[in-house]
Amino acid sequence: MKVPLRGLALAMAVILLSTAMPALAQDLASFEKRIKVETLDNGLTLIVMERPEAPVFSFFIHVDAGSTQELAGQTGLAHMFEHMAFKGTDIIGTTNYAEEKKALEKVEAAYRAYDLEKRRLANRDDAKIAQLEKAWKDAIAEADTFVVKNEFGEIVDREGGVGLNAFTSSDETGYFYSFPANRIELWAYLESERFLKPVMREFYKERDVVFEERRMRIESNPIGRLVEQFLASAFTAHPYGWAGIGWPSDLRSYSATDAQKFFDTYYVPSNMVVSVVGDVKADEVMQLAKSYFGRLPKAPKPEPLRTVEPPQTSERSVVLRDPSQPFYIEGYHRPSTYDPDDAVFAVISDLMTSGRTSRLYRSLVRDKKIAAAAAGFSGFPGEKYPNLFAFYAVPTPGHTPAEMQAAIREEIERIKTTDVTADELKMVKTRAKANLIRGLANNQGLAIQLATAQNRFGDWREVFRQVDYIDKVSAAAIRRVANATFVESNRTVGIVESTKMATAPAGGQ
Numbered sequence: 001m002k003v004p005l006r007g008l009a010l011a012m013a014v015i016l017l018s019t020a021m022p023a024l025a026q027d028l029a030s031f032e033k034r035i036k037v038e039t040l041d042n043g044l045t046l047i048v049m050e051r052p053e054a055p056v057f058s059f060f061i062h063v064d065a066g067s068t069q070e071l072a073g074q075t076g077l078a079h080m081f082e083h084m085a086f087k088g089t090d091i092i093g094t095t096n097y098a099e100e101k102k103a104l105e106k107v108e109a110a111y112r113a114y115d116l117e118k119r120r121l122a123n124r125d126d127a128k129i130a131q132l133e134k135a136w137k138d139a140i141a142e143a144d145t146f147v148v149k150n151e152f153g154e155i156v157d158r159e160g161g162v163g164l165n166a167f168t169s170s171d172e173t174g175y176f177y178s179f180p181a182n183r184i185e186l187w188a189y190l191e192s193e194r195f196l197k198p199v200m201r202e203f204y205k206e207r208d209v210v211f212e213e214r215r216m217r218i219e220s221n222p223i224g225r226l227v228e229q230f231l232a233s234a235f236t237a238h239p240y241g242w243a244g245i246g247w248p249s250d251l252r253s254y255s256a257t258d259a260q261k262f263f264d265t266y267y268v269p270s271n272m273v274v275s276v277v278g279d280v281k282a283d284e285v286m287q288l289a290k291s292y293f294g295r296l297p298k299a300p301k302p303e304p305l306r307t308v309e310p311p312q313t314s315e316r317s318v319v320l321r322d323p324s325q326p327f328y329i330e331g332y333h334r335p336s337t338y339d340p341d342d343a344v345f346a347v348i349s350d351l352m353t354s355g356r357t358s359r360l361y362r363s364l365v366r367d368k369k370i371a372a373a374a375a376g377f378s379g380f381p382g383e384k385y386p387n388l389f390a391f392y393a394v395p396t397p398g399h400t401p402a403e404m405q406a407a408i409r410e411e412i413e414r415i416k417t418t419d420v421t422a423d424e425l426k427m428v429k430t431r432a433k434a435n436l437i438r439g440l441a442n443n444q445g446l447a448i449q450l451a452t453a454q455n456r457f458g459d460w461r462e463v464f465r466q467v468d469y470i471d472k473v474s475a476a477a478i479r480r481v482a483n484a485t486f487v488e489s490n491r492t493v494g495i496v497e498s499t500k501m502a503t504a505p506a507g508g509q
Contacts, residue, residue, distance in 0.1 A: 031049070032461075035450075036049075036283075037460065038289075040269065040294050041298070042270075043270030043301070044269035044273075045272070047273065047450050047454055048282040049275075049276070049277045051279065055180060057187075057276055057278025057280050058179075058277055058278055059176060059275060060274070060444070060448045060451045061174065061195075061274050062173075062174055063172060063271060064266075064272070065266035065302070066169050066170045066244075067079065067168065068384070075246040075250045079168040079246065080210060081263055082168045084263075086150075086194075087152070087199060088148070089196075090197045091197075092151050093147060093152060093199065097199075103142045103145075104143050104199075106142070106143070109139075111256075112257075114133050114135070147202060156190070159183050159186055161178065163444065164177040165177065168244070169244070170239075174448065174451075176444060178278075181279040188289060188291070191293075192292035192293045196295055203255075203256035203259065207251060207254075218243070222320060222325070222327070226494050226495075226496050228243050229318045230318050235309055236309070237307050238309035240309070265302055268298075269297075269299070271301050272455075273451040274293065274451065276447065277446050278443045308385075309333070312490050314489055315488050315489060317492070317495070318494045319495045320494075320496050321499050322496055322498065323499045324498060326394075326395050326497060327392070327496035328393050328404035328405055328493075329493070330391055330408065330492065330494070332388065332485050333389075342469070343472070345485075346378065346466075347470060349377065350431060359415070360391065363410070364404070369396065371404060371407070374408075375391075375392065377389075377390055378390075388492075415478065415479070416479060416482045416483050416486060417479075419478075425473070425475060432466075432467050433471075436467050
């Protein structure tokens with residue numbers, strides 16, 4: 001009998017995973033033997049996994065602070081400190097720090113005077129503003145004379161480091177790269193130094209860089225502009241509704257002093273987890289960590305966020321009219337990653353939105369051919385707090401956002417009213433296990449997973465437990481969660497309506 005290709009693929013995947021799962025369980029046991037976790041006296045948690053397959057190691061520093069920790073008027077600061085962390089210390093990146101420090105203090109004093117005058121609402125004196133701005137820029141020029149540009153990165157490169165990078169999200173900030181195994185003490189020195197003695201040098205130049213990033217990603221990008229307004233409409237109270245890169249006025253206002261206050265509050269050892277994976281000895285890394293990272297001053301973990309997004313009670317919509325490609329997105333509020341139904345949302349996301357086998361892709365792109373892309377995501381723009389489950393589609397020429405909406409709603413209704421097939425559910429669970437197995441193979445990826453799980457859940461083993469949670473999801477749970485979540489009163493819609501299409505003559509000429 002001829003086996004359909006889809007059935008054959010499923011059969012092969014099941015065979016592969018059935019042989020892999022005993023090994024996976026073995027891996028968890030062996031991971032527990034090879035992983036050492038210790039919390040230093042100052043509150044910093046260190047995870048070390050010995051993996052001597054190659055003479056290298058990777059690390060990840062997870063800071064439990066992102067754009068949701070910013071204050072009104074200071075959006076974008078979490079991202080700004082990511083930039084500052086590459087600027088060096090009182091030793092790295094300067095020719096004379098004693099003099100540079102004095103110059104930077106002059107910059108801040110001059111900036112405060114200029115900024116306060118610039119923000120005056122009544123009786124503005126433009127001549128005085130120009131004079132204060134010149135004094136500020138002159139102070140910056142003086143401070144710049146002491147800067148050794150990119151010295152931190154050049155040290156990492158020169159000593160064999162690769163992949164020097166960082167990221168900031170709504171929930172967290174992360175720093176990472178890889179080093180030869182014989183550079184473990186240099187790593188401990190460099191990484192502890194830049195969090196022990198950060199210097200806000202070239203701050204305002206980097207602030208301008210971030211402003212240009214905003215212009216590129218949002219102002220010059222119709223989808224970027226739409227998504228910014230979409231989130232601002234979906235979240236009326238919670239910081240998830242703020243632009244992660246920062247609002248334009250904030251990017252022209254906050255100071256290096258503000259950034260230092262953010263750092264002093266959130267970059268404390270009790271709010272950080274450091275993971276090291278590779279050809280290292282756990283005892284040696286722990287000892288080095290105590291010597292170097294143990295210098296970071298002890299401070300209490302920051303208080304949890306107070307604001308909780310209130311329930312949405314009516315549909316909201318945003319329409320952007322622009323001479324560009326039309327676009328459609330709709331999102332529904334869902335609970336945080338700590339909710340018991342988090343795994344159910346993960347399964348729905350895989351079924352509906354992930355890749356070419358997803359229901360949205362097969363329906364809108366492959367079968368109906370009305371969309372060039374159709375997908376979605378759960379946990380937008382973050383996961384730590386109640387967030388959005390979103391679906392989106394890009395119409396093909398001649399098709400409209402209204403058609404995307406109707407087709408997406410059809411698939412949503414189907415998952416609400418009809419049980420997911422056993423084959424589909426098995427395939428999702430198989431993919432989850434396969435993704436975990438693949439994720440274990442890479443030192444850098446593993447370091448990121450371990451530190452994130454440790455900081456977010458208090459236990460790195462949560463990396464493995466996620467698969468177990470998914471494995472227990474039933475068709476009935478999927479219908480229950482879908483019916484509770486995907487309802488009109490819980491929905492926010494965003495549309496890019498192409499003015500080119502609206503004004504084009506008949507025949508599309």
